[in-house]
Amino acid sequence: MPQKPLKVLMFGWEFPPHNSGGLGTACLGLTRALSDSSRGIELTFVLPKKQETVKMDTSFVFADSYPVTMKVRLVDSILSPYLNTESYKDYYHLLSSGEKSFYGNTLFEEVEQYAKRAGVIAEEEEFDVIHAHDWLAFGAGVRAKEISGKPLVVQVHATEFDRTGGNGVHGHVFEIEKRGMAAADKVISVSGLTKNIIKEKYGIVDEKIEVVHNGNDMRDRDSYAKKTISSLQIFKDKGKDVVLFVGRITLQKGLEYFLYAAKTVLEYRPNTVFIVAGSGDMAEQMMRLTAKLGISKSVLFTGFLRGKELDEVYDIADLFIMPSVSEPFGLTALEAIDRDTPVILSNQSGVSEVVKNALRVDFWDSDAMADKIISVLSHPSLAGELEKNALKELPQISWASAADKCSLIYRALASHRVPTMK
Numbered sequence: 001m002p003q004k005p006l007k008v009l010m011f012g013w014e015f016p017p018h019n020s021g022g023l024g025t026a027c028l029g030l031t032r033a034l035s036d037s038s039r040g041i042e043l044t045f046v047l048p049k050k051q052e053t054v055k056m057d058t059s060f061v062f063a064d065s066y067p068v069t070m071k072v073r074l075v076d077s078i079l080s081p082y083l084n085t086e087s088y089k090d091y092y093h094l095l096s097s098g099e100k101s102f103y104g105n106t107l108f109e110e111v112e113q114y115a116k117r118a119g120v121i122a123e124e125e126e127f128d129v130i131h132a133h134d135w136l137a138f139g140a141g142v143r144a145k146e147i148s149g150k151p152l153v154v155q156v157h158a159t160e161f162d163r164t165g166g167n168g169v170h171g172h173v174f175e176i177e178k179r180g181m182a183a184a185d186k187v188i189s190v191s192g193l194t195k196n197i198i199k200e201k202y203g204i205v206d207e208k209i210e211v212v213h214n215g216n217d218m219r220d221r222d223s224y225a226k227k228t229i230s231s232l233q234i235f236k237d238k239g240k241d242v243v244l245f246v247g248r249i250t251l252q253k254g255l256e257y258f259l260y261a262a263k264t265v266l267e268y269r270p271n272t273v274f275i276v277a278g279s280g281d282m283a284e285q286m287m288r289l290t291a292k293l294g295i296s297k298s299v300l301f302t303g304f305l306r307g308k309e310l311d312e313v314y315d316i317a318d319l320f321i322m323p324s325v326s327e328p329f330g331l332t333a334l335e336a337i338d339r340d341t342p343v344i345l346s347n348q349s350g351v352s353e354v355v356k357n358a359l360r361v362d363f364w365d366s367d368a369m370a371d372k373i374i375s376v377l378s379h380p381s382l383a384g385e386l387e388k389n390a391l392k393e394l395p396q397i398s399w400a401s402a403a404d405k406c407s408l409i410y411r412a413l414a415s416h417r418v419p420t421m422k
Contacts, residue, residue, distance in 0.1 A: 004040070006129065006407075006410055007041075007042045007043075007128045007129075008041055008044070008127060008128065008130075008131055008410060009044050009046065009125055009127035009130050009144060009150075010045045010131040010132075010133070011114075011132040011133065011140040011144070012045060012047055012132075012133045012137055013047070013133065013134060014027070014047070015028060015051070015053050015054070016028045016054050017052065017053075017306075021248060022330075023133065023157050026190075026331065027045075027133055028054060029214070029215055029217060030399055030402055031058055032058075032217075032399065033398075035057045035058050036400075037057075039403060040407075041407060042059075044059045044061055044125060045059070045060050046061045046140070047060065047062055048113075049062060049064050050062040061121060061125070063114055063117035063118065063121065111136055111139055111176070114136075114139065115140045115142070117140075118143045119144065119146070119147045122143070122148045123147055123148075127148070128150060128414045129150060129151050129153065129410045129413055129414055130151065130152045130153065131153045131410075132152065132153070132155070132180065133154075133155050134155070134157045135160075135173055135180065138154055138176055138177065141154055141180065141184075142179065142183045145183065151185040151186075151414065152184045152185050153184060153185065153186045153187075153188060153406075153410070153413070154180045154183075154184040154186075154187055155187075155190070155212075156181070156188065156189050157328060158194075159194065159201065159202075159328070160174050160177060162197070162252055162328055163252055164252070165326060166326070178202050178203075181198065185208075185413050186208060186209075186409055187204055187209045188210055189211050189328075190211075190213060190214050190328050190329040190350055191211060191213060191349075191350025191351075191353055192350070192353055193326075193327075193350045193353070194328040194329075195209050210405070212402050212405045213329065213350070213354050213401075214329045214331055214334075214350075214351075214397075214399075214402060215398040215400070216331070216334035216337075216398065216399070217398075218395065218398075219338055232275075232313065235273050236316060238271075239271060240272065241269065241271065241272045241319075242272075242274075242316050242318050242319075243262070243272060243274045243275070243319045243320075243321060243373060244275050244314065244319065244320045244336070245274070245275065245276045245320075245321055245322075246278060246310070246313070246336070247277075247322070247324070249276070249278050249279060249282045250280045250282055251282065251325065252324060252327070253278075253280075253324050253325070255282070256286065257363055257365075257366045257369065258276075258323045258366075258369070259274075259286065259295070260366035261366040261369035261370040262293075262295055262299060263293045263295050264366065269378075270298075272298065273298055273299075273300065274300070275299075276300065276301045276302065277302045277304075277310065278302075278303075278304060278305075279304040287301060311339065314335060314336055314339035314341055315339055317336070317339075317341050318341070318342075318376075319342055319343075319344065319377065320336035320341045320342070320343045320344070321343075321344045322346055322351070323346050323361075323363050324349050327349035327350060327351070329349070329351050330345070330349045330350060330351035333345060333351045333355060334355070334394065334397060337390045337391055337393075337394055338391075341387065342359075342383045342386035343358045343390065344359045344360070344373065345358045346360070346362070347360050347363070348362070354393070354397050355393060356393060357386055357389035357390040357392075357393060358386065359386070
């Protein structure tokens, strides 16, 4: 007899193609894998605002238009998992008077509106388990549990301690995170690193937390031909080495340590170019630091990249660096490996738990980072071994594996059992 489909009501905050970072990418990868018919999962994904989504075999519900479905106004959402209260105010004031009616006066009002609408959705939808992604959706998940009595899974992609580097933790955000984790029947952490933070900072018991590492959808390598964008090909034509950083330009991502390492590398290998692909609240500060260090001619800030442009900047890189101060996982490292690029990882990253064929360094040790960069650029055999062996690891770090673990958690909670992880 075929297994009865298990219905999951999932709350998120962003989803491709309208995503501002790794949270949306992770939601897409996990959702796509869970929607595979072989798993017997029927997934309804809830977003706070009406938007275009990647076409896939998943039902989408938009909280701002529920239950009215015929007259929906499509607006460019200002919501992002990386907004803080000040940047929300800046974006809010740029909206027209008509657009402002779609948003709360503050980010926290918007989060609360989402939670209230989640209660309405929970009354109408049919589901067995609730899954909420990160703090902005935790309130929605908790409200759905209160209304339905169904088990709740919250997934922690990053904590307030990661986003702030442990300095200036926002008390309100911390409380929302803590309430969501306390109300949940299971807490999914994207790494052992994050699990330890959840235990130590939020007081959640070990037995309640399951580690489910993020994954990667590997390219079809048979049909892929490596290409680069012409504007960057000039670097390779001039025989330059290219070292790449991809990520938000924030305290969490450790770009300043990357730049200090770049200065040292350039003293020994002046024919090196450092590309910074990303945007964030510290972008101007990091550009000023680059000028102060006297390396502006060798550092290119591209701004935020996605899709084909991001693929192409990975392609041209000889080496990828993740210097994060606190990185719950780090999907960009897997993207780099999938584009045949060797990687150096911060010891303070979750992805280093699953990628063994990478060089590692403490984020704060710019001298050690520079030494490793010089070693990889100076020894093509080392770069080749890192690239080849990391690529062999990638099939095991998959969204299919993550979806299998989530499915076990869902079915155990739905049947009131303790999940047994593979």
